[in-house]
Amino acid sequence: QKEVEQNSGPLSVPEGAIASLNCTYSDRVSQSFFWYRQYSGKSPELIMSIYSNGDKEDGRFTAQLNKASQYVSLLIRDSQPSDSATYLCAVTKAAGNKLTFGGGTRVLVKP
Amino acid sequence: GAVVSQHPSWVICKSGTSVKIECRSLDFQATTMFWYRQFPKQSLMLMATSNEGSKATYEQGVEKDKFLINHASLTLSTLTVTSAHPEDSSFYICSARGSEASSYNEQFFGPGTRLTVL
Numbered sequence: 484q485k486e487v488e489q490n491s492g493p494l495s496v497p498e499g500a501i502a503s504l505n506c507t508y509s510d511r512v513s514q515s516f517f518w519y520r521q522y523s524g525k526s527p528e529l530i531m532s533i534y535s536n537g538d539k540e541d542g543r544f545t546a547q548l549n550k551a552s553q554y555v556s557l558l559i560r561d562s563q564p565s566d567s568a569t570y571l572c573a574v575t576k577a578a579g580n581k582l583t584f585g586g587g588t589r590v591l592v593k594p
Numbered sequence: 595g596a597v598v599s600q601h602p603s604w605v606i607c608k609s610g611t612s613v614k615i616e617c618r619s620l621d622f623q624a625t626t627m628f629w630y631r632q633f634p635k636q637s638l639m640l641m642a643t644s645n646e647g648s649k650a651t652y653e654q655g656v657e658k659d660k661f662l663i664n665h666a667s668l669t670l671s672t673l674t675v676t677s678a679h680p681e682d683s684s685f686y687i688c689s690a691r692g693s694e695a696s697s698y699n700e701q702f703f704g705p706g707t708r709l710t711v712l
Binding site: 581582585 | 596626628637638640643685687689691700701702703704705706
């Protein structure tokens with residue numbers, strides 16, 4: 484079992500719809516959770532961080548964390564073609580600050 | 595805020611030569627910097643973690659004598675690929691993280707350096 488798992492996609496959504504991405508992690512001591520966006524040929528860009536259970540909203544993005552179920556999700560509202568990218572879920576443990584990445588979910592927003 | 599730069603953005607070199615890549619945090623002090631490599635259509639692979647003023651910690655399977663890392667200041671880390679070979683061709687990305695007490699207690703990535711070894 485991988486430490487951080489994501490559906491590789493592609494997740495195809497029409498423009499204006501909500502894109503819903505899921506991520507599960509295996510280590511219960513994980514404490515910090517991040518979503519990065521990576522365009523093809525570019526480096527990752529941090530879009531959301533979440534540390535406690537519940538929802539966190541930032542613009543069109545909402546991250547949701549459920550530590551009991553060991554999953555974290557990302558919602559993208561009003562999806563735009565410019566949101567087409569690979570979204571990486573990343574986790575750090577309490578003892579260190581190394582990021583453990585999932586394989587990424589490729590999102591395609593179709594006009 | 596939280597800008598990380600890398601130089602060069604791309605480099606082509608001959609087999610057997612050494613290549614140095616610089617990573618700088620421009621608007622915050624990076625107590626920890628990380629070096630990753632990424633092959634096409636694959637996820638990022640952490641190579642090493644470096645803390646300012648101390649030796650880097652390498653991930654299993656990464657040759658420390660081949661990938662030399664120096665983190666001499668709170669804003670600069672360098673990765674030197676020694677005696678590069680075609681199999682070292684990859685996208686090298688650094689990230690920087692500030693102290694836990696700072697506003698930059700997350701990893702921010704540089705734009706990456708694309709290395710091609712002929």
